[in-house]
Amino acid sequence: MKRxxxxxxxxxxxxxxxxxxxxxxxxxxxxxxxxxxxISEIYGDFVMDATKKEEVVGNSENVFIAKVIKQVGxxxxxxxxxxxxxxxxxxxxxxxxxxxxxxxxxxxxxxTDSEGNVTLVKFENQELLEPGKTYLFASLYDSNNNWHNxxxxxGEVLVSxxxxxxxxxxxxxxxxxxxxxxxxxxxxxKDFVNGYIDEE
Amino acid sequence: MNIAPDTWATYEDLTFKDxxxxxxxxxxxxxxxxxxxIAFNVFNFxxxxxxxxxxxxxxxxxxxxxxxxxxSGIMRQGRFSMTELDEHIKEDYYELY
Ligand SMILES: [Zn+2]
Numbered sequence: 001m002k003r004x005x006x007x008x009x010x011x012x013x014x015x016x017x018x019x020x021x022x023x024x025x026x027x028x029x030x031x032x033x034x035x036x037x038x039i040s041e042i043y044g045d046f047v048m049d050a051t052k053k054e055e056v057v058g059n060s061e062n063v064f065i066a067k068v069i070k071q072v073g074x075x076x077x078x079x080x081x082x083x084x085x086x087x088x089x090x091x092x093x094x095x096x097x098x099x100x101x102x103x104x105x106x107x108x109x110x111x112t113d114s115e116g117n118v119t120l121v122k123f124e125n126q127e128l129l130e131p132g133k134t135y136l137f138a139s140l141y142d143s144n145n146n147w148h149n150x151x152x153x154x155g156e157v158l159v160s161x162x163x164x165x166x167x168x169x170x171x172x173x174x175x176x177x178x179x180x181x182x183x184x185x186x187x188x189x190k191d192f193v194n195g196y197i198d199e200e
Numbered sequence: 201m202n203i204a205p206d207t208w209a210t211y212e213d214l215t216f217k218d219x220x221x222x223x224x225x226x227x228x229x230x231x232x233x234x235x236x237x238i239a240f241n242v243f244n245f246x247x248x249x250x251x252x253x254x255x256x257x258x259x260x261x262x263x264x265x266x267x268x269x270x271x272s273g274i275m276r277q278g279r280f281s282m283t284e285l286d287e288h289i290k291e292d293y294y295e296l297y
Contacts, residue, residue, distance in 0.1 A: 043263045044228040045256065045277055047244055059224045077219060080230065080237055107223075121230070142222040149223040184224070186247035 038119045042107070042152070047181040050154040053170060058178035060138040061196035062148060063095035063171055065159060066104070067134045074109055075145075082109030082121050085147060086129050088137075094171045095138075095178075096195025103147035104129065104137060106156065123152035134159045136167055141196045214264055218242050226256050229263035236264055267292050 048055035057063050066088040073085035084106045090098045106129055108122040122128070129135065138155030139148040150156045159167055180192040190196070217239040226244050230237040238260045245253055255274065262275050269277050275292075 038233065040230060040232055042228045042230050045226050045259060046224045047226055048224060049277060050224075051277075077221060078217070080217075080232065081219065081239075107225075119232075140222050140224065144222075149221060151224050155224075183244055183247050183252070 036118075037110075038117065040119050040121045041125075042121065042123045044107075044123055044152050046151065046154075047183045048179075050151060052179075053174035054177045054179045055181070056138045056151055056154050057095055057171060057174045058180040058192060059184045060151065060155060061096050061140050061190055061192065062093070062098055063136070063138045063155075063175065063195070064090050064098055065092040065094070065134060065136055065164070065168065066090045066102075068104075068129045068131045069101070070131050072103065075105075076109070076111070080111070080121075081107075082111045083107060084109040084128060086131075088135075091134070092168065094136075094168065095175050097197040098148075099198050103145075104139070104156075105142065105145065105147045105149050107149075107152040126153040126156065129156065134164070136171065140190070214238060216240075218245075227260050229260050238264060266296055 046059075048059045050056055069087040069089055071084060072087045074082065075085060076082045086104045086106060087101055088104050089101055108120075108126065108128050110118055110120055112118050120128075136155075136157045136159050137148070137150045139150040142149055157167070178192075184190070184192060213235060215235045215237050217237055218241075219239045220242045222243055223241065224244075225241045226248075227238065227240045230239070238257075240253075240256065240260075245256075248256075258274050267275050269275050
């Protein structure tokens with residue numbers, strides 16, 4: 001509780017400080033030109049340096065190549081945070097073991113407000129997954145929903161026939177040199193050494 | 201984020217939220233037409249020290265003010281030792297505001 005109060009008071013004093021220092025800055029809301037859909041970009045931060053493959057692999061339970069079959073759901077995280085669920089076919093496991101068809105819960109999707117305005121929420125410039133395309137996923141297993149949460153952007157990388165072999169090699173190498181964050185190691189129900197193995 | 205002192209009492213510029221998701225995400229900044237949102241992922245915050253939480257909170261505030269990622273300091277992605285404002289963000293601050 002004390003900690004919460006401390007965090008809150010730190011933030012509050014920063015906001016007050018900043019409010020006094022600023023005269024007002026224009027909002028530059030991003031508007032898509034082709035369609036009348038507003039785009040809201042998320043700037044996310046992770047337990048790791050997500051630009052390093054050893055850390056992405058080390059902090060994921062599964063790393064695998066899969067082909068997107070179809071969109072199967074749009075169950076949001078909350079009112080501002082749409083999520084889109086896709087059925088994917090696992091083609092090759094690099095870390096952990098997943099079988100055949102699983103659900104990927106992507107941190108992106110459309111939301112509609114009370115006035116009918118549609119906003120596409122996405123992680124920086126990461127596009128929605130496309131059925132028929134193949135991706136490298138690095139994810140955590142969410143047992144409550146029985147789906148897999150990929151690292152936004154860095155754990156949902158488009159794979160082409162040309163890049164596939166090289167990418168598999170790179171991530172296999174990264175698995176051998178994987179680094180797990182101390183925060184993730186505290187999630188005792190997860191195995192970051194060997195990854196999540198679907199026994200069924 | 202739009203900071204408007206003359207209307208701050210009636211117009212909310214920034215909202216703080218908690219999310220709970222089994223992911224590697226610590227927090228995020230979301231730019232919206234109304235009030236911008238900073239969210240913290242309780243799944244990982246439960247496992248963090250006070251200093252680590254404070255660093256993430258400062259970092260996300262940095263994004264809300266328009267700062268991007270740096271190779272060092274508080275706007276470095278995924279590193280936890282910093283809890284004070286560093287030189288990089290101070291320079292950026294004077295440049296932007
Ligand atoms: Zn950041």
